[in-house]
Amino acid sequence: MDRRRVLTVCKKELRETLRDRRTIVAVLLLPPLLYPLLATLAVKLGESRRADSVALPTRVVLTGEEIPAMRAHLASTPDVTLPPAVAAPEGAVARGDADVELHVGEGGAAAFAGGGTAPVDLRWDAASERSGVGRERMEAALAAFSAAAAEDRLEEAGLAPALANPIAVAPHDVAPPERLGGSVLARVAPALLVMFMMVGALYPAIDLTVGEKERGTLEVLLAAPVAPTEVVAGKFLAVAATAMVSGLVNVGSMVFTVGSILAQADAVGATLSIALAPATAAALFGALALVALFFAALMMAVAAPARTLKEAQAYVMPVYLACMVPALLANLGGFELTPAIALVPILGLTLLVKALFLGDVPWLAAGVALAAAAAHAAAALWFAGRAFTREQMLFGAPPPTAAQASTPSPARRLAAFWGSPGAAAPPPPGDGGPLPPRRAALSLVEALVLSLVVVVLMLTIGGILQLRLGTLGFALSEWILLPVPVVLAIRYLHVSPVTGLSLRLPTGRAVAGALLVGATAWYPAMLATMALAPLVRPDTETLRMLEELVTAPSDTWVTVAVFAVSPAVCEELLFRGALLAAFRTRLAAPAAVLLAALLFAAFHQPAFRMAPTFVLGLLFGYAVWRSGSLAAGVLCHLLNNALVVLVSTYGASPTDAELAGAMTDAPVPWHVGAGILVVLALGVWTLWGSARTAEDLTLAGRR
Amino acid sequence: MRALDALDLAVAAGEIVGLLGPNGAGKTTALRLLVALIAPDEGEASVAGHDVRRAPGAVKRAVGFLSASTGLYGRLTVRECLAYFGALCGLGGPECARRIDTVAAELGFADLLERRCDRLSTGQKQRVSIARAVLHEPRALLFDEPTAGLDLFAARVVHEMARKGRAAGQAIIWSTHDLTEAELLCDRMVLLFGGRVRGAGTAAELKAAFGVATLAEVFLAAGADGAGELA
Numbered sequence: 001m002d003r004r005r006v007l008t009v010c011k012k013e014l015r016e017t018l019r020d021r022r023t024i025v026a027v028l029l030l031p032p033l034l035y036p037l038l039a040t041l042a043v044k045l046g047e048s049r050r051a052d053s054v055a056l057p058t059r060v061v062l063t064g065e066e067i068p069a070m071r072a073h074l075a076s077t078p079d080v081t082l083p084p085a086v087a088a089p090e091g092a093v094a095r096g097d098a099d100v101e102l103h104v105g106e107g108g109a110a111a112f113a114g115g116g117t118a119p120v121d122l123r124w125d126a127a128s129e130r131s132g133v134g135r136e137r138m139e140a141a142l143a144a145f146s147a148a149a150a151e152d153r154l155e156e157a158g159l160a161p162a163l164a165n166p167i168a169v170a171p172h173d174v175a176p177p178e179r180l181g182g183s184v185l186a187r188v189a190p191a192l193l194v195m196f197m198m199v200g201a202l203y204p205a206i207d208l209t210v211g212e213k214e215r216g217t218l219e220v221l222l223a224a225p226v227a228p229t230e231v232v233a234g235k236f237l238a239v240a241a242t243a244m245v246s247g248l249v250n251v252g253s254m255v256f257t258v259g260s261i262l263a264q265a266d267a268v269g270a271t272l273s274i275a276l277a278p279a280t281a282a283a284l285f286g287a288l289a290l291v292a293l294f295f296a297a298l299m300m301a302v303a304a305p306a307r308t309l310k311e312a313q314a315y316v317m318p319v320y321l322a323c324m325v326p327a328l329l330a331n332l333g334g335f336e337l338t339p340a341i342a343l344v345p346i347l348g349l350t351l352l353v354k355a356l357f358l359g360d361v362p363w364l365a366a367g368v369a370l371a372a373a374a375a376h377a378a379a380a381l382w383f384a385g386r387a388f389t390r391e392q393m394l395f396g397a398p399p400p401t402a403a404q405a406s407t408p409s410p411a412r413r414l415a416a417f418w419g420s421p422g423a424a425a426p427p428p429p430g431d432g433g434p435l436p437p438r439r440a441a442l443s444l445v446e447a448l449v450l451s452l453v454v455v456v457l458m459l460t461i462g463g464i465l466q467l468r469l470g471t472l473g474f475a476l477s478e479w480i481l482l483p484v485p486v487v488l489a490i491r492y493l494h495v496s497p498v499t500g501l502s503l504r505l506p507t508g509r510a511v512a513g514a515l516l517v518g519a520t521a522w523y524p525a526m527l528a529t530m531a532l533a534p535l536v537r538p539d540t541e542t543l544r545m546l547e548e549l550v551t552a553p554s555d556t557w558v559t560v561a562v563f564a565v566s567p568a569v570c571e572e573l574l575f576r577g578a579l580l581a582a583f584r585t586r587l588a589a590p591a592a593v594l595l596a597a598l599l600f601a602a603f604h605q606p607a608f609r610m611a612p613t614f615v616l617g618l619l620f621g622y623a624v625w626r627s628g629s630l631a632a633g634v635l636c637h638l639l640n641n642a643l644v645v646l647v648s649t650y651g652a653s654p655t656d657a658e659l660a661g662a663m664t665d666a667p668v669p670w671h672v673g674a675g676i677l678v679v680l681a682l683g684v685w686t687l688w689g690s691a692r693t694a695e696d697l698t699l700a701g702r703r
Numbered sequence: 704m705r706a707l708d709a710l711d712l713a714v715a716a717g718e719i720v721g722l723l724g725p726n727g728a729g730k731t732t733a734l735r736l737l738v739a740l741i742a743p744d745e746g747e748a749s750v751a752g753h754d755v756r757r758a759p760g761a762v763k764r765a766v767g768f769l770s771a772s773t774g775l776y777g778r779l780t781v782r783e784c785l786a787y788f789g790a791l792c793g794l795g796g797p798e799c800a801r802r803i804d805t806v807a808a809e810l811g812f813a814d815l816l817e818r819r820c821d822r823l824s825t826g827q828k829q830r831v832s833i834a835r836a837v838l839h840e841p842r843a844l845l846f847d848e849p850t851a852g853l854d855l856f857a858a859r860v861v862h863e864m865a866r867k868g869r870a871a872g873q874a875i876i877w878s879t880h881d882l883t884e885a886e887l888l889c890d891r892m893v894l895l896f897g898g899r900v901r902g903a904g905t906a907a908e909l910k911a912a913f914g915v916a917t918l919a920e921v922f923l924a925a926g927a928d929g930a931g932e933l934a
Contacts, residue, residue, distance in 0.1 A: 223738045
């Protein structure tokens with residue numbers, strides 16, 4: 001790749017972008033103007049409403065029993081009036097006839113007079129600014145009244161008033177001004193920033209790819225002595241630069257806005273500052289640069305297959321909205337930046353930006369987030385690069401005319417674009433011909449994207465569901481977050497479920513083999529755990545949590561349904577169904593089984609669970625490969641999980657030492673273990689020749 | 704479906720060869736092959752001794768390509784646009800500026816150099832496109848229906864440029880379905896129907912071969928079996 005040509009392309013694209021009024025307004029002008037404008041408006045509006053409310057006296061009605069001293073105190077309090085006659089005083093606040101109602105409970109007057117405590121309800125209307133101000137005034141007035149009354153009582157008893165106040169509290173905020181400013185920013189900025197940077201990438205990404213195609217300049221450009229990769233790199237840099245500038249402009253504007261508003265606030269005064277430490281500022285710059293690179297590549301990859309600007313928008317908008325979900329989730333709170341979360345696209349980076357604003361950065365997770373974001377950006381860029389080497393991208397099919405009724409959906413067109421190997425373009429749309437036959441399986445790239453989608457869904461929505469709803473949440477996340485993306489992918493990417501998910505009836509031999517393997521697979525899985533225990537020490541806390549989760553349902557059938565049937569069906573559908581078939585389009589069957597098992601293991605966190613699940617994944621994958629039927633995998637998985645779940649349910653609750661030992665000590669004597677392995681081997685042998693036909697063993701001609 | 708089948712074509716330096724055929728005959732595909740935009744599934748193609756598959760960069764440096772669309776960047780000025788393509792072709796700053804001035808003077812648009820491309824008329828755009836194609840003084844020129852949509856005056860400028868190129872020893876392929884233009888300009892012609900060559904030679908040779916009096920009749924006779932309708 002020639003750096004000079006890449007820079008030539010980049011410079012020209014930036015020059016063109018800067019002359020596009022739409023980009024300038026949407027990306028560079030609007031956000032920096034909008035923040036101060038909207039924020040100042042909101043603050044001024046709030047201030048003026050409050051000023052109005054503060055100028056008015058608070059109307060107080062006293063209900064319930066009468067405490068004359070309290071009435072007298074309130075009557076002498078400035079800015080408080082006690083309207084003499086209010087009809088039906090108990091509902092006066094709700095009607096707006098009064099701002100606050102003070103209700104002295106039954107026996108309150110006597111208690112007050114007798115030296116006891118009188119219960120007083122303070123009723124106010126949170127929806128009314130004036131009532132809110134009234135509440136603050138009442139709290140202050142009643143506190144003063146209570147303190148004065150207490151003082152009187154102590155004096156009457158001949159005691160010093162200080163006796164009731166052993167300490168005097170005076171709050172002083174010690175948060176450094178940077179942190180204070182940062183915490184205000186951290187509440188609003190990260191998601192807004194990510195969203196505006198997406199917009200910053202979105203417009204130029206569409207314009208520089210599809211726009212160039214639609215204007216007819218792409219063919220001429222690629223006929224010049226410049227490689228497609230150089231064109232992509234140049235355009236990518238220009239899009240990323242625009243997104244980065246948009247991010248910096250936004251950060252600058254936010255800091256300025258928040259700083260100027262808070263500097264005006266009395267509570268903070270002139271001590272507020274939003275200065276970031278140099279290391280933090282550098283990390284923030286790095287994080288923003290990666291956000292820019294990632295979105296630039298992503299938006300280019302998504303937009304490139306489109307034929308028209310309008311079509312590109314139809315492709316890009318769902319991706320834009322999908323990207324907003326993790327950004328908003330990060331802002332909502334409830335997510336900590338951990339190394340695992342840092343791997344989730346966008347979520348990790350948004351949390352990192354938030355942590356940087358707060359000045360409280362877990363540096364290991366931050367490093368993981370930066371590395372993961374670089375990897376995501378590289379993957380997206382690879383996609384974008386591939387798009388530019390496809391004939392369909394260069395010359396495309398002409399946009400469909402109104403007369404051509406049967407235009408394939410955007411999803412199907414995208415599938416055709418990415419699914420077709422090399423430069424082979426699919427038939428042009430609307431040519432009246434039949435739809436192409438269903439594909440044998442998802443492509444390797446589609447399968448990896450599907451895995452990523454599922455992992456993101458499980459880590460975010462799945463995590464919340466399991467945290468909030470326990471067993472039910474686990475079941476819901478298994479039945480919704482796993483099968484739905486798989487089925488949608490198979491349906492909309494036009495893949496045959498028979499080959500793409502191995503949905504074939506198993507033979508009797510396959511069932512027998514699966515039962516033997518399913519009943520014995522736990523033993524090698526435990527051996528793997530033991531072997532790796534010195535490297536990844538199982539922590540008893542997680543084991544205890546898992547044990548409690550499994551033993552939580554009171555009904556054994558519920559336990560089996562949730563922890564054996566659900567994973568057996570849902571996880572097999574993804575790992576041994578969609579993924580295994582997809583991997584076999586590129587890899588030999590054993591390598592595909594291995595890769596699916598690796599992903600299956602990675603799916604089972606924390607780390608000490610990966611060794612046993614990898615072994616299980618290998619066995620289940622083997623079962624599906626040799627039988628040609630997903631049912632064999634489901635049976636193995638079901639039997640294995642059911643055994644584990646039932647042992648947990650009916651066995652005595654283990655002590656911590658037993659839990660730890662369960663992962664490091666031999667589960668059964670060695671001679672029994674040898675017997676189990678013999679049965680397992682028999683199952684493996686039975687499965688070897690268990691496919692119905694030789695064709696069921698192959699996938700699109702691959703063994 | 705084969706877009707091109709058994710196409711055997713050689714163009715010498717200082718020669719204009721017309722590529723004639725109906726829409727969808729494979730003319731544009733042939734030109735895209737020669738400018739290394741697409742690779743042939745089988746067979747070979749080379750420009751100025753460079754194979755399109757093995758040395759696409761060298762091929763592109765040796766070729767000036769003028770497509771049916773004008774291929775100019777609306778938001779750039781004419782000078783910026785030409786300088787961009789000049790830089791991609793390896794022309795340095797001062798040398799590039801000199802070439803731009805020379806070509807603009809030859810094609811008669813020196814006064815338009817600082818105007819944005821989206822403010823040019825169709826004829827002006829086509830002149831700038833020609834300038835873009837010849838700026839780096841390529842050894843071969845590929846014209847894909849360069850006069851489509853142009854008025855007579857603008858078309859004449861394009862014809863003149865092609866003749867100058869021929870005189871300067873450039874090898875030129877001129878794809879068109881305008882038979883009058885082809886007869887006026889081209890030294891030889893190749894008739895392409897459905898991706899296959901149905902005739903080749905000078906206008907006189909073609910008329911004699913088909914036993915007809917005009918090129919239009921040659922064209923109709925060559926496409927008589929319906930091959931020309933193949934999309």
